[in-house]
Amino acid sequence: MSKSLPSTNRSLPIALIRAREGVMAPIRDMLSETSITEQQWRVLRVLADFGRMDTKTLADRSSLLFPSLTRIAATLRDKGFVTQTRDDQDRRRQLIEITAAGQRIINDHAPQAAQIAEGFKDILGAAEYETLLDLLTRLDPGAQD
Known part of the structure; x- marks a missing residue:
């Protein structure tokens, strides 16, 4: 007998997808410019x-599949937003680092991104916002501090 x-x-799953769309809409608006x-x-x-890191770690922390990160990193490199170098000890290992131009993109949009986050805190309340982040972290098998 099945429930x-x-x-x-x-x-x-459906609630998370709906919430993701609600959260991402203002981010997409910000990034449209x-x-x-x-x-x-x-x-x-x-x-x-986190600073410079290898591609596997970056893919994990960015919640991207490795092949997608490879493509995205190449695009960001071509735009001058990241650099890619080989690890001196393990030549197969790629290291990616943000450039000054990439950091400028973050810095230029940090106030707007912070304002978006504050809007979510206003909707939920600061305590529930933090609780939500904690609960979601508990569902993430790859969560890191």
């Missing part, structure tokens, strides 16, 4: 937060 599925109004995509923004944000 019936919850209503789509109470389905976690730039030359970068939301995935490229994520990569630049991770690099701005």
Whole structure:
């Protein structure tokens, strides 16, 4: 005997997709005035937060599949927003680092991105906003501090 599925109004996967679209809409609006995509923004944000890193770690922290990151990193490199170098110890390992131009994209849009985040805090309240982030982290098998 199988249990019936919850209503789509109470389905976690569907609720997460709907919430993602609600969260990403203002980010997409912000990025529409730039030359970068939301995935490229994520990569630049991770690099701005953590500094130079290998492509596998960057893919994981950016929530991107490795082949997608490879393409995105090449595009960002061509735009002058990141550099790619080979690791001195392991020549197969690629290291990616944000450039001054890439950091400028982050810096130029940081106030607007912070304002967007504050809007979500206003909707949820600061405590519930933090609780939501904590709960979502618990569902992320690859979560890092």
